Amino acid sequence: xxxxxxxxxxxxxxxxxxxxxxxxxxxxxxxxxxxxxxxxxxxxxxxxxxxxxxxxxxxxxxxxxxxxxxxxxxxxxxxxxxxxxxxxxxxxxxxxxxxxxxxxxxxxxxxxxxxxxxxxxxxxxxxxxxxxxxxxxxxxxxxxxxxxxxxxxxxxxxxxxxxxxxxxxxxxxxxxxxxxxxxxxxxxxxxxxxxxxxxxxxxxxxxxxxxxxxxxxxxxxxxxxxxxxxxxxxxxxxxxxxxxxxxxxxxxxxxxxxxxxxxxxxxxxxxxxxxxxxxxxxxxxxxxxxxxxxxxxxxxx
Amino acid sequence: xxxxxxxxxxxxxxxxxxxxxxxxxxxxxxxxxxxxxxxxxxxxxxxxxxxxxxxxxxxxxxxxxxxxxxxxxxxxxxxxxxxxxxxxxxxxxxxxxxxxxxxxxxxxxxxxxxxxxxxxxxxxxxxxxxxxxxxxxxxxxxxxxxxxxxxxxxxxxxxxxxxxxxxxxxxxxxxxxxxxxxxxxxxxxxxxxxxxxxxxxxxxxxxxxxxxxxxxxxxxxxxxxxxxxxxxxxxxxxxxxxxxxxxxxxxxxxxxxxxxxxxxxxxxxxxxxxxxxxxxxxxxxxxxxxxxxxxxxxxxxxxxxxxxxxxxxxxxxxxxxxxxxxxxxxxxxxxxxxxxxxxxxxxxxxxxxxxxxxxxxxxxxxxxxxxxxxxxxxxxxxxxxxxxxxxxxxxxxxxxxxxxxxxxxxxxxxxxxxxxxxxxxxxxxxxxxxxxx
Numbered sequence: 188x189x190x191x192x193x194x195x196x197x198x199x200x201x202x203x204x205x206x207x208x209x210x211x212x213x214x215x216x217x218x219x220x221x222x223x224x225x226x227x228x229x230x231x232x233x234x235x236x237x238x239x240x241x242x243x244x245x246x247x248x249x250x251x252x253x254x255x256x257x258x259x260x261x262x263x264x265x266x267x268x269x270x271x272x273x274x275x276x277x278x279x280x281x282x283x284x285x286x287x288x289x290x291x292x293x294x295x296x297x298x299x300x301x302x303x304x305x306x307x308x309x310x311x312x313x314x315x316x317x318x319x320x321x322x323x324x325x326x327x328x329x330x331x332x333x334x335x336x337x338x339x340x341x342x343x344x345x346x347x348x349x350x351x352x353x354x355x356x357x358x359x360x361x362x363x364x365x366x367x368x369x370x371x372x373x374x375x376x377x378x379x380x381x382x383x384x385x386x387x388x389x390x391x392x393x394x395x396x397x398x399x400x401x402x403x404x405x406x407x408x409x410x411x412x413x414x415x416x417x418x419x420x421x422x423x424x425x426x427x428x429x430x431x432x433x434x435x436x437x438x439x440x441x442x443x444x445x446x447x448x449x450x451x452x453x454x455x456x457x458x459x460x461x462x463x464x465x466x467x468x469x470x471x472x473x474x475x476x477x478x479x480x481x482x483x484x485x486x487x488x
Numbered sequence: 489x490x491x492x493x494x495x496x497x498x499x500x501x502x503x504x505x506x507x508x509x510x511x512x513x514x515x516x517x518x519x520x521x522x523x524x525x526x527x528x529x530x531x532x533x534x535x536x537x538x539x540x541x542x543x544x545x546x547x548x549x550x551x552x553x554x555x556x557x558x559x560x561x562x563x564x565x566x567x568x569x570x571x572x573x574x575x576x577x578x579x580x581x582x583x584x585x586x587x588x589x590x591x592x593x594x595x596x597x598x599x600x601x602x603x604x605x606x607x608x609x610x611x612x613x614x615x616x617x618x619x620x621x622x623x624x625x626x627x628x629x630x631x632x633x634x635x636x637x638x639x640x641x642x643x644x645x646x647x648x649x650x651x652x653x654x655x656x657x658x659x660x661x662x663x664x665x666x667x668x669x670x671x672x673x674x675x676x677x678x679x680x681x682x683x684x685x686x687x688x689x690x691x692x693x694x695x696x697x698x699x700x701x702x703x704x705x706x707x708x709x710x711x712x713x714x715x716x717x718x719x720x721x722x723x724x725x726x727x728x729x730x731x732x733x734x735x736x737x738x739x740x741x742x743x744x745x746x747x748x749x750x751x752x753x754x755x756x757x758x759x760x761x762x763x764x765x766x767x768x769x770x771x772x773x774x775x776x777x778x779x780x781x782x783x784x785x786x787x788x789x790x791x792x793x794x795x796x797x798x799x800x801x802x803x804x805x806x807x808x809x810x811x812x813x814x815x816x817x818x819x820x821x822x823x824x825x826x827x828x829x830x831x832x833x834x835x836x837x838x839x840x841x842x843x844x845x846x847x848x849x850x851x852x853x854x855x856x857x858x859x860x861x862x863x864x865x866x867x868x869x870x871x872x873x874x875x876x877x878x879x880x881x882x883x884x885x886x887x888x889x890x891x892x893x894x895x896x897x898x899x900x901x902x903x904x905x906x907x908x909x910x911x912x913x914x915x916x917x918x919x920x921x922x923x924x925x
Contacts, residue, residue, distance in 0.1 A: 232906070235704040236704075237700070237703050237704055248758075254707075255706065257705065260704070262700075262701065262704040264697070264700040264701060264704075266697040266700060268693075268696045268697025268698040268699070268700065268701065269501070269695060269696070269698055269701075270693075270696070270698055271696055272502060272506075273502060281494065281498050282701065282702075282705070284494050285491055285495075285702065285705040285706055286705050288698075326701070329701065330701075405630065488868055
């Protein structure tokens with residue numbers, strides 16, 4: 188869908204993006220992650236052609252990015268904003284028409300979205316009369332109304348209560364089912380794992396890692412297992428290393444790393460003879476842990 | 489193009505539908521009409537009825553000579569000054585004109601006693617009447633026949649005629665400059681009122697962050713252009729409504745006042761019937777103004793007015809937009825407003841002095857050629873006749889100037905609208921101009 192090739196961008200005083208390249212597969216949800224000020228918004232602005240890259244290029248479905256592609260994208264900026272004095276319906280119609288929809292098409296689609304988002308009774312109200320969450324919903328509708336092939340959402344869940352966040356989450360998943368590609372920029376990791384198929388992590392203007400969520404997590408596996416059971420766990424084998432161990436009323440909880448690429452069965456077998464096992468689970472790092480690990484690593488380096 | 493049109497529509501409709509716009513549209517003409525009518529009305533109201541003047545004439549020169557005139561009624565009395573004074577103090581509406589024994593060559597000691605302050609017009613009236621009466625007496629004394637003197641008295645009135653282009657046009661410096669002046673004032677007001685609206689609009693979009701959404705759909709240039717054109721349309725609508733409504737209100741209210749008394753026929757009638765030659769003179773002057781108005785090249789003036797009106801507005805509108813995009817809120821605009829307002833105000837001040845005095849001089853020439861001052865300066869020069877090549881040059885430069893400022897503003901706008909929380913100075917601005925897109 189989108190190939191970002193060696194993109195750099197610098198502002199007067201600092202480098203915002205430093206030779207960033209990655210690829211966003213079609214019909215997937217792509218997480219663009221990074222701490223504040225890493226360069227996510229700069230990259231998004233280049234994709235949405237608000238600004239241009241200094242070097243490098245971006246291919247949209249194999250074509251070099253050009254102004255015509257704009258109408259095939261939808262962008263929800265992190266800094267939300269609508270015309271305060273305009274009515275909800277008019278506002279949506281205006282923004283949809285700016286995206287090239289005809290008036291009739293836009294009106295029909297606005298209707299169905301208004302119902303989906305439970306905003307029916309607010310259509311005739313001015314934006315300034317709406318609560319912040321409702322304004323966000325309106326803005327979300329404005330982003331996806333023209334059924335863009337590429338949807339870019341910058342922190343889409345900020346400002347939503349859990350119920351509305353779920354509503355938006357469902358809509359995002361539905362949009363993917365319908366064939367849209369979604370770029371999802373955030374520094375909150377909770378939502379990433381349940382939504383994203385692929386991610387790229389940007390830190391300090393540089394891409395530090397990218398790929399499918401599963402592959403990344405697997406690559407951060409350290410052959411570590413969580414064990415719980417009854418008895419007293421005493422591991423005295425050179426094949427294993429106990430990273431953490433706690434005992435409580437005769438029950439234990441431990442994190443064990445298996446060395447030398449041994450199979451977990453070796454550990455199990457070893458333990459079965461000595462303690463009663465209640466749980467045994469591979470410990471795969473969460474994206475959050477990977478994120479923190481990668482970011483702090485870079486800082487220390 | 490289609491998108492610019494959409495933006496124009498939005499800018500136009502949201503503004504036109506605002507309550508303040510509707511209120512101003514209706515209140516504006518009322519205010520304007522009031523400005524025209526209230527002074528007239530006040531003038532008719534303020535004359536407060538008859539004033540009786542008792543004349544105690546000890547000199548004997550004026551016996552029976554002071555005729556009642558307008559609201560002044562004369563009443564001759566013969567009694568000692570003290571009793572007359574006492575009586576006047578008891579009566580509010582009368583005053584006492586005391587004329588002692590006079591030396592005609594040095595008339596001194598004439599006094600007017602009244603309970604209230606005498607109005608200046610009454611005083612002037614009396615002085616004039618006494619003066620002419622004394623003059624008559626002096627003529628009589630020196631043996632000059634008043635009729636002969638009246639014959640000698642001559643009235644000179646120069647009709648200025650403009651010989652340009654072969655045909656004679658009667659012109660009138662006051663009228664010509666007046667026409668230009670009105671046009672210049674309108675341009676000046678329009679640029680300021682609606683230029684600032686552009687600036688506010690940009691700041692508003694910037695502060696409520698809508699701009700990022702819009703900019704991801706349209707180019708900054710389109711957004712700025714749509715805004716400038718949309719607000720121009722709002723301004724034009726308001727002006728047209730004002731003109732129409734004011735005209736209606738004035739016509740309606742002044743239908744009671746005789747406004748056609750300046751027509752030619754009326755004037756000759758007035759001349760015949762009116763004893764007072766001053767009135768007739770006034771009417772004739774008015775007639776001259778009317779004919780000078782007729783002889784102004786109205787289509788040219790109007791066409792040029794529209795051109796400079798729009799050209800000036802667009803030129804400055806782009807700059808106002810650029811200012812709006814460079815700042816975060818209106819209080820920060822001051823330092824950038826100054827360089828924009830200076831040429832405008834300067835052309836206005838210089839206009840009143842240099843251009844009006846010498847509409848073909850070098851200052852007038854240069855100011856009407858340079859785009860920043862030309863909309864106002866050229867309007868002032870136009871009624872006096874401007875060579876075609878100067879007009880063409882000025883217009884061409886204004887168009888170029890407009891393209892230039894829009895380009896300039898577009899560069900600033902593009903960077904500025906996404907720049908938050910940063911106080912911008914001129915050095916910063918000049919850097920923005922050369923940022924790569």
